[in-house]
Amino acid sequence: MHRLQWEEAQQKDVILYPEGMVELNQSSAEILKLCDGSRTPIQIITELEEKFSTSGLTNDVNSFLEDALQNGWIQQA
């Protein structure tokens, strides 16, 4: 029902759904791109921390994933 897509005109990733659109900031988009059904939340966090050479992302990522689940952007596998 939701489609994640790069919008050239906006230079942004967006989520598209029936008659609506959410513009994503870069970090939200990075998280969502990893939600492809093949990774656990822990793997997503590890991968992001490696990619951006940082640590302590657990709380932020988890709370975003909860919101995303609530909004129906992702589903629990």
Add this chain to the structure above:
Amino acid sequence: MAGSNKLKITPPRWLLAELTYKCPLQCPYCSNPVDYAKHSSEIGTEDWKRVLTQARKMGAVQLGFSGGEPLTRQDLPELVQHARQLGYYSNLITSGYGLTEEKIIQLKEAGLDHIQISIQASTQELNDHLAGTESYQTKKEVAHLVKKHGYPMVLCVVIHRENIHQMPEILAMAEELGADYLELANTQYYGWAHKNRDLLMPTKEQFEEAEAIAQAYKEKVAGKMKIYYVIPDFHEDRPKACMNGWGTTFLTIAPDGVALPCHSARDLPGLDCPNVTEHSIEEIWNESKAFNFFRGNEWMKEPCSSCDEKEKDFGGCRCQAYMLTGDMYKTDPVCSKSPDRHVIHEALDSARESALSADEQPLIFRNSKNSKKYS
């Protein structure tokens, strides 16, 4: 009038493609112009493809195929396919009438993202009466088929005095049909609805009761079905932020190729709305008189021009201001700060009187015969 040169023009995001004014239904609250019969020409497939391409290039991403009944256009699957290739999220806004399983599959393969079906009421008798066409059973079957083929399904029910008492049954019907979204659209009094306002406008008590029922249901189905509630602006004290601001987000193309900043704008005088057969979307959006007419806020009169809420609601709806006061520059009379607010009270009183009266007037149905009278 025209916006100042310094004004930054944002690109369109939402394209509403009104493919045709033809429709097998005759709903008396239709938002199409009452004189649609005189705009019967339709632009061709290649024109529509060019419009889709040009608008997409500028940044339009949500696309509504609407009408009339868009299914009456034989080139719909071709247009859907073109839209998908361009990266639109395409929404089919349909009565469901004439939508077969074969067509549902064909449109899915073409890349259609979502189908919105309208149902007029929760009972066959009232649905078929309001639609002016026997369509209730078909619509319910189509709703099941839409779900079966994996589309997100939005059920749209326009709410007015004839069906507002069915709110509990409407909610239950939407849940039973497996709607992902239910749009409870309180009638907006434009076009045909304006003509039938005395007969369609519910009383304040009816609104409040229906809204409370819908709100309670919202919690019951949270996580399963989303409920959108389109507010009845006559009962508010601030106007709606119409079209998210004139020429900021929405672009409507009428069946004959006329480009409109909102779907009612062809009723406004002196806009000279441009046609896509003569101009590119970029020219229309950025340079045309019509799209610059109410951009920004230099056009505003008092009390809007000095109002601290003008950036929030943009003075409300230009079409409503024109329709109800005869002056399209005025504050939308829905606003309690408007010196014309009395016209809203008068409309509500008049509708209440009609609701309480035993002398029932017939609804004016949206059909070619009636439209010719207004043309």
